[in-house]
Amino acid sequence: xxxxxxxxxxxxxxxxxxxxxxxxxxxxxxxxxxxxxxxxxxxxxxxxxxxxxxxxxxxxxxxxxxxxxxxxxxxxxxxxxxxxxxxxxxxxxxxxxxxxxxxxxxxxxxxxxxxxxxxxxxxxxxxxxxxxxxxxxxxxxxxxxxxxxxxxxxxxxxxxxxxxxxxxxxxxxxxxxxxxxxxxxxxxxxxxxxxxxxxxxxxxxxxxxxxxxxxxxxxxxx
Amino acid sequence: xxxxxxxxxxxxxxxxxxxxxxxxxxxxxxxxxxxxxxxxxxxxxxxxxxxxxxxxxxxxxxxxxxxxxxxxxxxxxxxxxxxxxxxxxxxxxxxxxxxxxxxxxxxxxxxxxxxxxxxxxxxxxxxxxxxxxxxxxxxxxxxxxxxxxxxxxxxxxxxxxxxxxxxxxxxxxxxxxxxxxxxxxxxxxxxxxxxxxxxxxxxxxxxxxxxxxxxxxxxxxxxxxxxxxxxxxxxxxxxxxxxxxxx
Numbered sequence: 498x499x500x501x502x503x504x505x506x507x508x509x510x511x512x513x514x515x516x517x518x519x520x521x522x523x524x525x526x527x528x529x530x531x532x533x534x535x536x537x538x539x540x541x542x543x544x545x546x547x548x549x550x551x552x553x554x555x556x557x558x559x560x561x562x563x564x565x566x567x568x569x570x571x572x573x574x575x576x577x578x579x580x581x582x583x584x585x586x587x588x589x590x591x592x593x594x595x596x597x598x599x600x601x602x603x604x605x606x607x608x609x610x611x612x613x614x615x616x617x618x619x620x621x622x623x624x625x626x627x628x629x630x631x632x633x634x635x636x637x638x639x640x641x642x643x644x645x646x647x648x649x650x651x652x653x654x655x656x657x658x659x660x661x662x663x664x665x666x667x668x669x670x671x672x673x674x675x676x677x678x679x680x681x682x683x684x685x686x687x688x689x690x691x692x693x694x695x696x697x698x699x700x701x702x703x704x705x706x707x708x709x710x711x712x713x714x715x716x717x718x719x
Numbered sequence: 720x721x722x723x724x725x726x727x728x729x730x731x732x733x734x735x736x737x738x739x740x741x742x743x744x745x746x747x748x749x750x751x752x753x754x755x756x757x758x759x760x761x762x763x764x765x766x767x768x769x770x771x772x773x774x775x776x777x778x779x780x781x782x783x784x785x786x787x788x789x790x791x792x793x794x795x796x797x798x799x800x801x802x803x804x805x806x807x808x809x810x811x812x813x814x815x816x817x818x819x820x821x822x823x824x825x826x827x828x829x830x831x832x833x834x835x836x837x838x839x840x841x842x843x844x845x846x847x848x849x850x851x852x853x854x855x856x857x858x859x860x861x862x863x864x865x866x867x868x869x870x871x872x873x874x875x876x877x878x879x880x881x882x883x884x885x886x887x888x889x890x891x892x893x894x895x896x897x898x899x900x901x902x903x904x905x906x907x908x909x910x911x912x913x914x915x916x917x918x919x920x921x922x923x924x925x926x927x928x929x930x931x932x933x934x935x936x937x938x939x940x941x942x943x944x945x946x947x948x949x950x951x952x953x954x955x956x957x958x959x960x961x962x963x964x965x966x
Contacts, residue, residue: 630815630855650815657857658809703810710772710803711824711875712795718826 506568506624514558514626519635526623533615538608544615551618560625565618572617575609582606629653647717651704659697666693722786723747724879724907725771725801729780731931732766740766742931743780748879753901753908755918755939758928759953764911767928768881771909772801785878799828802872806884808864812856817848817867820856824875842874843867846900862893866900879907886914915943916960927952 514522529547536543555562583593586602593603627635633653637646666689677686725748732741740763748754758764769775770782773789782789784800805811814820821839822830830838843849846866856864865885872880885901886894898921901908912918918925918939925942927935929952935942942948943962949955956962 633815651813654813654815654855654857655809700810703805703807704813706769706774707803707805707811708813708823709774710798710801710805711871712798712827713823714795714827718823 506621507628508560508564508625510559510626512557512559512626514554514622517626519627519631520638521635522623522627523632523635523639526619529619530616533612533619538604538611544611547615548618551615551622555618555622558622558626560622565621565625568621569614569617572613575613579606579609579613582609643717655697655700658700659693662696663689663693721750723749724752724785725909726783726786727767727770727780728782730767730770730777730782731779732770732775733778734766740931741770741778744928744931744933746926746933746936748907748909750878750907751905752924753910753922755922755925756909756911756928757913757915757918757925757942757954762928762952763931764928765883768803768883768909768911771879771881772798772803795828799824799875800878801881802875802877802879803881804865804868804872804883804885806887808856808861808868811868811871812864815855816853817843817856817859818852820867821852821870821874824871828875838874838876842870845873845904846870847896860893862889862896865889865893865897869897869900873904873906877906879909880904882908882910882912884912884914885910886912886917915954915956919943919962919965927954929953 533544533547536547552562555565582605583598583602584596586599586605588599588601590597591600591603592598624632630653633646633650636649637643670685670689675682675685677683725746727744727746730741730744731739733739744763744767746767756764756767766775770777770789771784773782773791773794777789784797787793787797787800789797812820814823818839821842822835825835825838840849840852843852846869848863848866848870851859851863851867856867859867869880869882869885882901885897889897894917898917901910901921908922910918910922922939925935925937925939926933927942927948934952935945935948940962943956
C-alpha cells in the first residue's frame, strides 16, 4: 500500500526488450502463457526450459532479477493455496519429508505453483519493460475494444490518486490511535474501503463533468 | 452596448432534493472583463458555474453566451465558448499525458494532426508548461497541474474562462505565478474565489452571491471595503489585510 509503490512496475532501461513493439510483446506473452498452461504438468524438464527462457529474457532486458523477485509477492495467496492442496486432496497417499500427503494433491500443487510462477514472472517482465501508456497503445493496436482501453487508461491514471487517498485515510486513522492488530477492529478497515469506494465514485462523476465541459460526447478523440 | 459575453437573467434552480440553490440571479459580463464571484460556502457559486456551460439546466430564467442561449442543440458550441477550470486538477486531467489531456477538448471539436498540435503547444506555452507536454499529469506538482488544467481549457479558445477557486491549495509562489499567467491572457475571466486579496489583485469587478441571490455587484475595492455588506454575508478579509493600504 502507499504512494511509493504506485506505478513502480516499470523499470527504466534501454534494452532490445524495452525497444520491442508493445503489441508484439503482448502477443508473445499471450502465446507463451497458452503454451505453459497447455503443457502437461508431468513434463518436468519442459518447465525448466520455460524458466531458462524467461531468465534469459530478463538478463537481456537489464532489469535486476531482485526487482522482479520483490514484486512476485502478489503470488503469495496462490502459493498458500498450493501448499495446502497436498494435505486436503483425496486419493492414494505418499510420504514426503515424513508427512503423509495426497499424490494427486502434490501433483496439483506443483502444476499450480509452476504455471502460476512462470505466468507472474512473464507478466512482470512485460510490465517492467513496457510503459503503461505503450501497453495501452499495444492493446489498441491489437483491436481491443476502445471502451475497455479507455477504462484501463483511467485506471492507470487514477491508481496513484486513489492509493494516495487510501494512504491519507490510513494516516488519519492511525493519528487517532487506531491499530488494526485486533480482529475486532477490522470492521473499521471495511468501512474505510466503503468510504474509499464512495469517494472514488464521486470523483468519477466529477471527472465525467470535466469531460463533458470539454465537449466529450461518448467517444474518445484520436 | 455590445452583446455581453455572459448574460444570466433571472436564473433560478432547485436541486432534485428540493433545495433551492439559486433565486433569480442576474449577471452580465462583457468582453475583456475580469470578474470575481464571491460568496460564503453554500451560496450557490458552483451551482451557478455549472449552469454556464449547460451541465445543469435552468429551472427558470436563462443563460446565454455571446448571444447564444445555453440550450441542448447548442451545447457543443457553448462548451467551446465557456471554459471551466475545476477546483481539483486531478478531476480535470484524466488522460495519460499532458499533451493528450490538453488536446482532448480541441480534438472533441474536430481538430486533427498539425492544427491540433499547434493548438496544444500554444496553450501550454501560455501557461509556461510546454516542456512538460509528454509527462503524465500525476507526476507534476500541484501548481503545475493547476496550470495544465488552465491550458486544457485555453486550448479550446474559449470566450470566457471560468475558474473555480484557482488559488486553492497553491503555495504563495505558485499562486503568484498563476496570477501572472491570468493577467497575461487576453480573455474574459469569471473567477469564483474565497481568496479576497487574489480577487482584488486580479479582478477590477466583484459580484457577491449569498444564499442564491446577487447581493452586490461593483468595483472589487468598494465591495471589500463595505464592512456592513461583508459582515452580512460571511465574507472576511484575512488577518492584517486592508485594501485601503494597497490601492
